[in-house]
Amino acid sequence: MSLLCDKYRPTTLAKCDFNQQQCQRMRRLISTGNFPHLLIYGPSGSGKKTRAYALLREVFGVGVERLKLEHKQFETSYGRKFDQTVMSSNYHLEVNPSDAQFFDRLVVQQLIKELATSASLTDKHKFKVVVITEADRLTREAQHALRRTLEKYVVTCRVILIAESASPIIPAVKSRCLLLRNGAPTSANISSVLVSVAKKECFSLSAQMADKIANDCDHNLRRALLMLETYNVRQTGLNTAGTHTTGLIDVPQPQWRQQLASLAKKLTESPSMKKVLEIRSAFYELQTHLVPNDLIVRQLTKDLLKRCLDDPMKSRLMQMAADCEHWMRLGSKPIIHLEAFAIKFMNLWKSSVDGLQLDDIDGDTDMMSIVY
Structure with missing residues (x-):
């Protein structure tokens, strides 16, 4: 059983509920056959990763959804070994190098090198994609290494950087990427999504409760869906106990x-x-x-x-x-x-x-x- 935020995650750009102008821009970009390095930035819960995967699905098809979890081992110059968790498909690779802290430079260099030297499976797109999450938490050394790697393997590899803010990223990396700002959803957008999800899950959600969750989630759609799931569990528990509630139920904060x-x-x-x-x-x-x-x-x-x-x-x-x-x-x-x-x-x-x-x-x- 998956969480609501994963179960109802849009798989295509056309299914995204807000920031449609940005989605249209991304569709026009790939329709021309041009796929530059991308930097998608915006607040948490605004759908940055969702749009990145929707874009990959538009380019490579459903193959990007067949993911496998790997634990790759890296070794530093002085013999220290550490593991890094990687999500990958036949067309792309997702990694969070900031988990390696001061060794993120090594992760960036080796993973992109391995992916760029492997053969592509499609004749139309002769490249693979590396999705780097929390790019704004990379050290300066890792960002400078990323800049050199972007230049060296630009023919066989594309990079999508996902960050909350573009300011911590050095200008040399930003100048080599197309910047796409993903704005936070409005309260009306979040309320609409919550009502739609509740209808699909076949449980009652009043407009007042949807507005209350939308106002308390700090414009974070993922947090709003988790709060909706918590609300549904509490409401089901109260109804099972024979307590009928007509007013609003307080949804606990994390x-x-x-x-x-x-x-x-x-x-x-x-x-x-x-x-x-x-x-x-x-x-x-x-x-x-x-x-x-x-x-x-x-x-x-x-x-x-x-x-x-x-x-x-x-x-x-x-x-x-x-x-x-x-x-x-x-x-x-x-x-x-x-x-x-x-x-x-x-x-x-x-x-x-x-x-x-x-x-x-x-x-x-x-x-x-x-x-x-």
Whole structure:
């Protein structure tokens, strides 16, 4: 039994429910016989990967849906071995090199080289395609290696990069790709999809509940479908227990979002050294469950914005969040910058409550002068 977000994933560009203008552009592109390197970027849950696979199906046919899971082993120059999970068909290969962290350069070079040197199965398209997910998380070394590889194997290999943002990708790679921005779906688009899926699954979904899920999913269609599935399970459980509900049912948020909401509440309470240790433990737990660090900063900032006292405080919070995300990209230990962000906000909150005016909240501050 598959999840709704996988069961009703569009398989062709014509079946996509939104961003039709982009789909028409992609169809015109392949109809001319031209298939350049692509960079598809946009927010999470906007259908980037869905459109990439729909494009591959338009080009190669249903063969791209016959996938197999492989674990390829790589060896570094000093003898260290590591495994990389790869999804592949006879026409393409999907990989997330950022899983290899500092060894992503090796994964990019070897996989593309192996794919480019293998023979193509079609006479019409004498190339294969490499789909690289989370391309914005690649290291600079891997991106420079990718640039050289794009030039060397351009005849027998095409690359589709999928990323949330194009800004972390170096200009040398972007200049060799056709950039396609995939915008997030509107609430109306999401509501329409939810009603359609509920109708196909033969369970009742009111327009008010569809709008509520669409407003709570942060314009993430995949998250909305998961929330719809959770709603259906809870509604079925209540009906089985003999409880008839006519109003709206609260759909629970993911556990990591609940933990960040609880953390935001702690940051607005009286700061202390004990609380800093609790915050550090909370950050470590989120990282252990593989929640991305930039997602932690963004969601925590959203929760803290709801608790800010005035507009100047919101402005300074946004500046601190931007600085934190910037330094996390440059550094090697994000936990340090996450802790610094939390401590600075506690200092800002304390100062705002007490009516103090700090000269430089973003400057270097002694930790003992912040916690009380």
